[in-house]
Amino acid sequence: MDNYKGTIKYIGEIAKDTYKMGIISDLKQIKAGQFVSVLCPNKTLRRPFSASGFENGILSILFKLRGEGTEYLKNLKYGNNIDFLAPLGNGFDIKNKKSLLIGAGIGIAPMLFLKNELNKRNIENYLISGFKEVGEIVKGSDETIVGGSVLDNIENLIEKFKPEIIYSCGPSIVLKLVSELGIKKSIETQVALERVMACSIGVCRGCVIKLIKNNELTNASVCKDGPVFKGDEVVW
Amino acid sequence: MVKLETTLKNEKTSNSLTLKTPIIGASGTFGYNSEFVDFIDLNCFGAIATKGITLEKRPGNSGERIFEVQGGMINRIGLENVGIEAFVKEKMPYLLEHNIDFLLNIAGSSIEDYEKLAQIAQENNIKALEVNVSCPNVKQGCLEFGLNPESLFKLTQKIRQIYEGFLIVKLSPNTSDIKSLATATEQGGADCISAINTIRALGVKVDFIGNKFIKKSVQGGLSGSCIKPVALYMVSEIKRAVKIPVIAMGGISKLSDLFEFLSVGADAFEIGTANFIYPSICTSLARELNEFIEKNNFKNFEELKEQFKNE
Numbered sequence: 157m158d159n160y161k162g163t164i165k166y167i168g169e170i171a172k173d174t175y176k177m178g179i180i181s182d183l184k185q186i187k188a189g190q191f192v193s194v195l196c197p198n199k200t201l202r203r204p205f206s207a208s209g210f211e212n213g214i215l216s217i218l219f220k221l222r223g224e225g226t227e228y229l230k231n232l233k234y235g236n237n238i239d240f241l242a243p244l245g246n247g248f249d250i251k252n253k254k255s256l257l258i259g260a261g262i263g264i265a266p267m268l269f270l271k272n273e274l275n276k277r278n279i280e281n282y283l284i285s286g287f288k289e290v291g292e293i294v295k296g297s298d299e300t301i302v303g304g305s306v307l308d309n310i311e312n313l314i315e316k317f318k319p320e321i322i323y324s325c326g327p328s329i330v331l332k333l334v335s336e337l338g339i340k341k342s343i344e345t346q347v348a349l350e351r352v353m354a355c356s357i358g359v360c361r362g363c364v365i366k367l368i369k370n371n372e373l374t375n376a377s378v379c380k381d382g383p384v385f386k387g388d389e390v391v392w
Numbered sequence: 393m394v395k396l397e398t399t400l401k402n403e404k405t406s407n408s409l410t411l412k413t414p415i416i417g418a419s420g421t422f423g424y425n426s427e428f429v430d431f432i433d434l435n436c437f438g439a440i441a442t443k444g445i446t447l448e449k450r451p452g453n454s455g456e457r458i459f460e461v462q463g464g465m466i467n468r469i470g471l472e473n474v475g476i477e478a479f480v481k482e483k484m485p486y487l488l489e490h491n492i493d494f495l496l497n498i499a500g501s502s503i504e505d506y507e508k509l510a511q512i513a514q515e516n517n518i519k520a521l522e523v524n525v526s527c528p529n530v531k532q533g534c535l536e537f538g539l540n541p542e543s544l545f546k547l548t549q550k551i552r553q554i555y556e557g558f559l560i561v562k563l564s565p566n567t568s569d570i571k572s573l574a575t576a577t578e579q580g581g582a583d584c585i586s587a588i589n590t591i592r593a594l595g596v597k598v599d600f601i602g603n604k605f606i607k608k609s610v611q612g613g614l615s616g617s618c619i620k621p622v623a624l625y626m627v628s629e630i631k632r633a634v635k636i637p638v639i640a641m642g643g644i645s646k647l648s649d650l651f652e653f654l655s656v657g658a659d660a661f662e663i664g665t666a667n668f669i670y671p672s673i674c675t676s677l678a679r680e681l682n683e684f685i686e687k688n689n690f691k692n693f694e695e696l697k698e699q700f701k702n703e
Contacts, residue, residue: 159671195669200616201460202669241671352458354465355668359423361443361472362458375451375472 157357158183162238165214167230172291173221174262175230178214179238186210187247188270189325189348189384192217193356195239196225202241203229204353204379206266206325215242218265218294244356245383248323248346250274256319257283258334259297260306260326266348267325268296282317284310286326307333314341321346328392335387345387351378366391393435393682395692400558400637400659402583409520409558409584411438411660412493413678414650414693418641418664419444419497419522419562420469424483432671436678438660439493442479444524446498447505449475456610459595464616464643465665466595471499471527476512484516495560499524502531503550510555519557523548523582526564526589526613538564538589541576548580560639563587563630565619570626571633578634585630586639586662588623590615616665617643624656631657645673647680654700 162181170176186192186207192215193202203225205217219226232238248270255274259267264285274281285297286306293300301308307330314337324334325348338345351363358380367376367389376382396413417425417440425440452472459466474483476498487494496518500506506523513521525538525547537547538561548561561577563570565588577585590613597608623642630638640658644650645666653661666673681693690696 199460200463200465200665200669201458352456352460354458354467354665355421357671359443360420360458360467360668361452361469362467364452364457364472366454373451 157241157244160240160242162215162240164232164234164236164238166234167232170218171287171294172289174218174292174294175221175226176208176216176218177229177232178216179240180214181240183210183213183215183242186215186243188250188273189247189266189346190243190245191383192240192242193244193353194229196228198228199225201354202356204244204350204356206269206348206383207243208265208268209272210269218262220262241356245379246381248348248384250277250279251321251344252277252279253320253344254318255279255281256314256317256322257281258306258310258322258324258326258330259283259285260324260330261287261292262294263324263326263330263348263350264294264297265325267323268294270323271296282313282319284313306330307337310337314343319343322387324348324387331387331390332392335390335392338387346384347387347390348384349378349382349390351383353379355379393678395685395690396678396682398438398660398693398697400584400639402636404635405581405583407558407583413438413681414660415674415678415681416441416495416639416660416662417667417674418662419495419524420467421664421667424474424479425487425492425494433675434490434492436675437493439495439520441495441497441522441662442483443473444471444497444499445473445476445479445509446471446500447476447508449473449478456608457612459610459612461593461595461614461616461618463618464614466593466610466612466614467590468610468612476509480512480516493519495520495522497522497524497562499527501527502529503547506547507550507554510551513557514555517557520560521551521555521557522560522562522586523551524562524589526562526566536564536566538573539567541569541572544573545576545580548577548582552581558583560584560586562589563626564589565622565626565642566592570629574630574633578636582636584637584639585634586641587630588619588626588642589613591619591622615642617645619643620649620652624652627653627658628656644677645670647677647684650677650681654697657700659697
């Protein structure tokens with residue numbers, strides 16, 4: 157982890173209230189599932205965002221307007237400076253297995269990065285994403301569900317595609333259902349969680365969740381031990 | 393940074409603590425201190441206060457632990473920590489090996505807890521203790537130790553009888569009479585006071601979704617720049633009541649904040665919430681302070697501090 161001063165290479169609204177930002181900096185590497193913590197000078201705390209890609213030294217993030225922090229970011233322009241901590245968290249543990257990727261809402265961001273990585277390694281994959289309405293669709297999936305839940309027809313998809321591993325990112329309720337589905341179908345799941353964070357490097361214990369490991373209940377910080385966890389270990 | 397060296401001294405007992413700089417990392421913002429070593433310049437730190445350590449391991453609170461507010465944040469971590477035994481065995485060797493000066497921050501739920509913790513600190517030659525007294529006394533109706541002068545006096549005295557190192561008591565601001573508490577601490581035998589701990593607060597957010605109000609709330613301790621005026625007031629009141637040195641904290645993030653606290657009598661500083669936003673803030677503050685001293689021809693930090701005393 158280091159503190160980087162980057163410059164904005166591009167920024168634009170790619171879907172309703174959803175922005176994509178490209179940042180050039182000295183950052184050398186970041187994995188799919190890892191995140192960055194961006195300084196928003198009008199707010200006390202930094203804002204965490206999953207990397208949605210990293211190509212030619214340009215880090216991309218996606219963000220949805222949620223409040224004053226993202227409102228500040230939205231108004232940044234090409235050439236503006238941006239202060240961020242990166243790379244943070246553990247990232248997905250990529251397996252050479254037929255992969256199903258499930259992205260719900262803005263949770264698609266790390267899924268796009270992961271899909272790209274899987275493609276590079278010639279690992280067969282299928283990305284299904286879900287959005288509340290047509291205007292909110294972020295492109296790049298193999299299948300997109302609008303309205304309803306991204307999981308509405310998931311059992312049929314699993315029957316047809318026969319994944320050996322499922323990766324997912326989105327609201328807790330979706331990740332919980334994905335994890336339960338994995339247990340039911342005996343498929344490994346890796347889920348990327350989102351939490352309000354303060355330090356984003358594991359010291360303040362502000363974003364702690366419970367895990368069950370070897371029948372023992374333990375604490376894990378989403379920012380340092382996660383944000384990616386084995387779905388069957390998370391206590392929802 | 394030779395110019396920044398400072399000594400906190402209890403004139404009555406001659407107990408003292410020499411710090412490389414007056415900048416101290418506040419408890420809860422540096423974990424057990426080893427996590428940060430790659431990112432900080434240890435020469436800039438007078439010390440780092442450990443996470444609050446209890447007798448037994450604690451899982452902390454469940455549910456949301458952080459709530460952001462204008463100019464600050466509310467936390468309810470609930471003293472999640474590994475417990476004193478694991479700290480001494482697993483965390484302390486690293487600190488000693490890397491020459492990291494630390495204040496062992498301790499918390500208990502009974503006087504006996506604190507006594508045992510003080511005993512362990514004494515046995516392990518821990519140089520400085522920072523006692524968190526903002527904990528409920530489970531045996532006495534869960535009233536905070538730090539809010540009642542008699543119980544605070546008794547607690548300080550008990551720890552003092554066991555622990556011979558530099559004893560710092562961290563005072564809570566959740567009182568209408570900080571002076572009596574400070575006096576009780578001094579009379580109990582503390583060498584130093586650190587203040588202020590977080591301010592009790594309630595963060596509330598109400599959304600109107602689908603014709604319904606949805607309320608989210610987090611009750612905990614408020615920290616960050618918004619509490620600075622309260623901290624300044626408390627430190628100045630404490631200084632009126634006691635002669636022992638005071639480590640000031642509460643919303644410090646700039647060089648001018650250091651001067652403001654010096655002007656009300658602070659002897660050293662702890663930096664808390666600002667570390668979350670700028671992980672290198674302590675390093676920058678120490679360097680800026682050093683530059684200021686050089687540029688303005690002060691001999692050292694001690695001389696700069698004297699100037700405020702003569703005002």
